[in-house]
Amino acid sequence: MRVAKKNKIAMRMFRLVQQKLMKRSFAHIYIKADFPIPNNALYIANHSSWWDGLLLFELEQRGYIPNLFVMVDEQGIKKFPIFQWIGAYSVNQQNPKHIKESIRYTKSLLQDGKNICIFPQGKEWHLEQRPLYFQQGAAMIAKQVKDVPVVPITIYYTFRNERKAEVWIGIGKPIQYEDKWSREQMTQYFEEVVTEQLNALKKDVVQNDYTSFIKI
Template identity: 40%
Template sequence: MIQAKKSALFERAFALYLMPSIHRSFSHLYGRNIRPPKGPALIISNHSSWWDGLLFFFLNRRVWNLDVHIMMHEHGLKEFPFFRRLGAFSIDRSNPKDILASLRYAENLLKQGKTVILFPQGDEYHLETRPLEFHTGVLYLMEKCPEIPLVPARFYYSMRREKQPEVWIDQGDSLTLGDIPAGTRHERTLWLQERETAALDQLKQEVLKENYEEFQEMLKRRRTS
């Protein structure tokens, strides 16, 4: 596996590039319940776009301010090695030994007080793919670090009336291992998968209804004359 090689200086420099890029790429960015976890956390979300990881970086710079690391597929990290300096580390799902090494690396990060982000689907899938089929790595980490809360986030991308798409982000309530019904690791993963599939479908319905009341606009736009 490829370990992270974080650089605070590189993060600051990358933010100067990323923030204007997000403004150019999205017409709106709406967030609901976006607030810092109380300490280190294991954060998960659905995965349908290359933007997902970058939006997590945006959220961390704008709101969370945590020491974040993110699990990334090995071929993606080899293609974009600069992500290592933003806290990315790799996983190769074709190699069982590498999977275990990556999970143990994530476990050690959590035990060091760092926040870990991962995508339980493993790969990118179309936004409308159902159900969200999760791998069991999330439950492995929750079992190894039961004191660390799980924080779910959901991303939904939408085209509306403007040239650029908009993105809606919903941060769910924290969960602990005790909140998940008892069972095997596979059974608990299935429960979490069904829960997050339903939450994403609910977010989709709110987007279709243009339900802005509970969401905050997170892109500060310049006024044009």
């Protein structure tokens, strides 16, 4: 697997480029979070766009999720090696040995006080896909690092009356679950929580309800 190689200089330079790309692509970015956000957590997010990981990087740079690492598909890092320098590390879902290595690495980062975000869907799915089809990786990690909260993140993209898109992001409360649950039960529950939060986020978008959101 390819481990993260965070580098402050590379992160600073990458963000300069990213901010230009974001200005060209998005009219507005809104975020709603249940504060306080944990300092050390396993974040699980829906995955519908190439932008998802980069938006998480932006949240880190703005101080919403400090010291963030993101698990991404190995092909993505092979295509964009610089992702390793901003906190991405790889998983090869076709290789059981590689999956175990990625989970061990994730566990070590969490135990070291870092924040991790993974995409339990395993790949990009259409934003309106239901069910979300979560894989069991998040549950496997949660069972091994029981004292670290699991926090849902939902990302919703939309177009309105401007040429560029909007992004709405929700960071929820830590998920309450039973340690005695099996991986299958836990995975199903994680999927249900993220689905409910994503649907609620969509409702806010449709109803133009900015009440609880901050524009960043």
